[in-house]
Amino acid sequence: MSQKKALAALSRREALLLAAGATMVAAGGIVLTGSRANADAKMIDEALVKLIGDTKPVDGKITLDLPQIAENGNTVPIGVSVDSPMTADNYVKAVHLFADGNPTPAVASLYFTPMSGKAEASTRMRMAGTQNVVAVAEMSDGKVFRASQEVKVTIGGCGG
Amino acid sequence: MASNVKPRVRVPGKAAKGEIVEIKTLISHNMESGRRKGKDGKLIPRSIINKFEVTFNGKSVFSSDWQPAISANPYMSIFAKVDESGEFAFKWTDDGGSIYEKTSKITVS
Numbered sequence: 001m002s003q004k005k006a007l008a009a010l011s012r013r014e015a016l017l018l019a020a021g022a023t024m025v026a027a028g029g030i031v032l033t034g035s036r037a038n039a040d041a042k043m044i045d046e047a048l049v050k051l052i053g054d055t056k057p058v059d060g061k062i063t064l065d066l067p068q069i070a071e072n073g074n075t076v077p078i079g080v081s082v083d084s085p086m087t088a089d090n091y092v093k094a095v096h097l098f099a100d101g102n103p104t105p106a107v108a109s110l111y112f113t114p115m116s117g118k119a120e121a122s123t124r125m126r127m128a129g130t131q132n133v134v135a136v137a138e139m140s141d142g143k144v145f146r147a148s149q150e151v152k153v154t155i156g157g158c159g160g
Numbered sequence: 161m162a163s164n165v166k167p168r169v170r171v172p173g174k175a176a177k178g179e180i181v182e183i184k185t186l187i188s189h190n191m192e193s194g195r196r197k198g199k200d201g202k203l204i205p206r207s208i209i210n211k212f213e214v215t216f217n218g219k220s221v222f223s224s225d226w227q228p229a230i231s232a233n234p235y236m237s238i239f240a241k242v243d244e245s246g247e248f249a250f251k252w253t254d255d256g257g258s259i260y261e262k263t264s265k266i267t268v269s
Contacts, residue, residue, distance in 0.1 A: 074231060074232070075231040075232075076231075086241075099229060102229055103195060104227065104228070104229070106227045106229070107227055107229040107230065108224055108225060108226050108227060108229070108230055109224065109225040110222070110224045111222065111223045111224065111225075112222060113219075113220055113221055113222065114241075115216060115219060115220070115221045115240060115241055116221055116222055116238065116239055116240060116241070117180035117181075117239045117240055117241030118180055118239045120238070120239055121222075121224075121236060121237065121238045121239075122235075122236070122237045123230060123231075123234065123235055123236045123237075124230070124231040124234070124235050125229050125230060125231055126193070126228070126229050126230070126231055127229075
């Protein structure tokens with residue numbers, strides 16, 4: 001069996017492990033290129049304009065609850081909360097989550113109502129590697145806030 | 161198409177009027193991202209739950225759009241302010257148009 005065929009027969013998980021192993025063994029360093037087109041800050045900005053228009057976000061109001069180091073990039077716990085009284089005329093309309101190192105930056109959009117009581121939610125997300133998680137909150141009065149945090153992702157024990 | 165999709169929710173049975181209660185939800189779904197290759201080397205088509213909605217007595221409490229970056233077996237915890245007894249309804253919609261639903265009652269005293 002040719003090497004190419006053998007590789008094709010591997011699942012993505014196996015291939016990742018193999019690639020990780022190869023990088024560790026080769027002291028000269030194999031550069032993994034081309035296979036994964038990662039998102040970046042510019043792509044986040046573009047995705048954001050589509051969702052909320054041209055309003056420039058300012059820092060503050062948002063608290064992100066993320067691990068500093070995540071061992072398993074398949075399920076990284078993420079919690080987000082926004083400081084708001086959540087009354088009928090002053091509440092958080094939406095929170096958009098992005099990850100700048102994933103193949104596509106968007107993660108989820110959360111839409112709150114005054115009935116939510118507080119603008120807080122948590123879930124689990126996939127992360128392709130060490131990167132920044134960005135949260136953008138849209139308030140009912142049109143103000144937009146932003147927060148970000150870096151998460152180091154360990155894959156296959158190679159460190160990150 | 162995902163099989164054996166089972167939604168689970170945890171809502172407190174009782175609450176005081178005006179209390180903000182925590183709701184935890186979990187649904188078993190493989191959330192195929194569309195970027196994974198199968199044994200034959202071909203990409204497995206994307207099949208994820210892309211929408212999650214919560215209503216209370218018919219009124220919207222929370223909704224969410226999900227991208228492939230949401231992990232398999234999606235978990236989400238949220239909050240809701242309850243002023244009266246009633247029923248929470250949870251609805252997940254996936255790429256194939258399948259809808260998974262669950263309801264849970266709460267008594268407010």
